Amino acid sequence: MHIVMFADQHVESLGGAQVSMRLQRRYLERAGHTVTIVAPALHGPRARAAVPARAAAGPAYADLPSVPITFDREYSVTWPGAAADRRVDEALASRPPVDLVHVQADFWGGFIGHRFAARHGLPVVHTMHNRVDVGIEATTPLPGLVLRALNLWQRRTLSAGGVGAGAGAPVDTGDGGRAPGAGRGGDSAASVGADAGVGGRGVRSTRDGWAFLRGFAARSDAVTAPSSHFARRLEDHGVVPGRGGRGIRSGASGGADAEPRIDVVWNGIDDDLLDAALASAPEVRPPGPPRLVWSGRMSPEKRLLPFLEALAVSGVVADVEVIGGGAQLGAARRLLERHRAAATVTFAGRLPYPETLRRIAAADALVQTSIGFETQGMTVFEAGALGTPSVVSDPDIADELGAGVWRVEDASVDALAAALRCVASRVPEGTAPTPDPTLRTRFRQSSRTAAMLEVYRRVL
Structure with a gap:
């Protein structure tokens, strides 16, 4: 199968999620699968240091135009929108047909990935790497305002991209009509989005970090977490797959009537x-x-x-x-x-x-x-x-x-x-x-x- 992964930061930059995604690509390729990783382009010293790795990866790295956001130019942002959408589609046009989207991003990479999946009617697995609420609180002076802005940005960006907007018509993928999962964008749970509780849990805040994560989960067929304790927190806050996915937590059994669950899949070591x-x-x-x-x-x-x-x-x-x-x-x-x-x-x-x-x-x-x-x-x-x-x-x-x-x-x-x-x-x-x-x-x-x-x- 061909899996397209979306990241907030280039996988040759520093960070645990980046290390994990590099490993995932290598081991999936060893198992005979094709992987493309879409992420903002690198800048500065890190870009020069990563030249050999990028050359070795070849078309597996689809770099998007980006702007550095840190003084050391280590990390960058790609603005999610029509221009980024076109660049993603162009990068994947020469690659094998895509079977599945795996979003491993918490911000702009998540927006771009979910927009891509909606355009092409593809199923989505979303890995939650980040406690958004704790991270924002630790790094910004006005965390409440930032989280409200993030939730608004998410709703507007994904609505503009047709995610969860009832896109039930056949999708022209540009690959001869093959569009696995076409029509899933109109799922009723996805249209609920971040504005209501999931799985009968009742109405919840639409402005905090959990609401932000619920917005992604509601548009996903499966949600994975890298630990049992984080999976429990996600479930307790209604962050569960909203497009019909039925996860199976460690040792638990699933079934037709089971509540959507989080799949626990640790990040590993080479x-x-x-x-x-x-x-x-x-x-x-x-x-x-x-x-x-x-x-x-x-x-x-x-x-x-x-x-x-x-x-x-x-x-x-x-x-x-x-x-x-x-x-x-x-x-x-x-x-x-x-x-x-x-x-x-x-x-x-x-x-x-x-x-x-x-x-x-x-x-x-x-x-x-x-x-x-x-x-x-x-x-x-x-x-x-x-x-x-x-x-x-x-x-x-x-x-x-x-x-x-x-x-x-x-x-x-x-x-x-x-x-x-x-x-x-x-x-x-x-x-x-x-x-x-x-x-x-x-x-x-x-x-x-x-x-x-x-x-x-x-x-x-």
């Missing part, structure tokens, strides 16, 4: 990279103080600054490596200068993904400090698959992992400091918690691709 990182890990722990790794984007929702403050308050002697970049790097350096932690902290910057995995495998513990923001928390799953335990601040993520976790009791700096003291005492004793050994199999991308193919086949 099988080959996992094996290489495991092979590089030391068989015996080298002597010395505990080695901790913090990896992620340096932005408020990731809570790097509270981690560094807790590190100073804890008084632990440890070697700490901070991997990643972002706007809070300067603030992080200044905080360390003020507090003068007993630990040695090294800012490693942005590293290639294989090197990041190697360093996590060599560490005594990974530290993840975000709370309520992560829809999966990829780094702790990577650590667990590599046999490295984690300090986890988010109780939902700790529950998902099960074993191999030091839980932080609450969001306070003191609680995080207490967890770090526990790490510092138990690592030298050799009594650190052990991650679930089945993660090494269940988290491999080969198994995740097989799970997603089940969703595709059911929708088709």
Whole structure:
């Protein structure tokens, strides 16, 4: 089959969703399928660095005209509308007929993807990667106003694109008349959109982050989430497929009368990279103080600054490596200068993904400090698959992992400091918690691709 994926950011830019989509494409192609990824074009240093990857991908990357939206030109936006619609159709005209649209975007990429599916009468799988409400609140000064504007933008953009507007007539796809799923745009649930509850849940807010996600779900045949805890939140807020899709949550049974559900499909780790990182890990722990790794984007929702403050308050002697970049790097350096932690902290910057995995495998513990923001928390799953335990601040993520976790009791700096003291005492004793050994199999991308193919086949 030919799957067209839509993203908010080019998959050669930094980010967990981008890493996941690159992996999905490779493993779907290994399984004999065709994948096209539609995303805003890259700019600046990242565009130059990505030239070899783009050349290797060939027509699998359909880049749209875009405008940079960050100072470092890492991320960009493509305005959804008629011009973007034409560019998408032109890019796909020379490729095999499309069977299915997989939207893995939360903003403009989502709008463009759903508009494309509506024009061509194609079924849609939508993967929810982002807690929109938490992300907006953490990064904007007027989150309520921004969320209202986003919901209005979504309704207008998708209505203008014919999504959920009753497009029941045959669709001219330009490929000889083949239009799998033609006529689905007129589904009654899709016409309800974000303005009412789904599945008999009653009227809900039309202005918050959940309303925004409901607007996408109502226009989808299946909705997937990368974790059980995020799937539960989505369902609790009525974010369920609205075009007749019947998902099956882990271990649950579906049927003709079953309520539409969310399919839980973890983002995975490259099988080959996992094996290489495991092979590089030391068989015996080298002597010395505990080695901790913090990896992620340096932005408020990731809570790097509270981690560094807790590190100073804890008084632990440890070697700490901070991997990643972002706007809070300067603030992080200044905080360390003020507090003068007993630990040695090294800012490693942005590293290639294989090197990041190697360093996590060599560490005594990974530290993840975000709370309520992560829809999966990829780094702790990577650590667990590599046999490295984690300090986890988010109780939902700790529950998902099960074993191999030091839980932080609450969001306070003191609680995080207490967890770090526990790490510092138990690592030298050799009594650190052990991650679930089945993660090494269940988290491999080969198994995740097989799970997603089940969703595709059911929708088709």
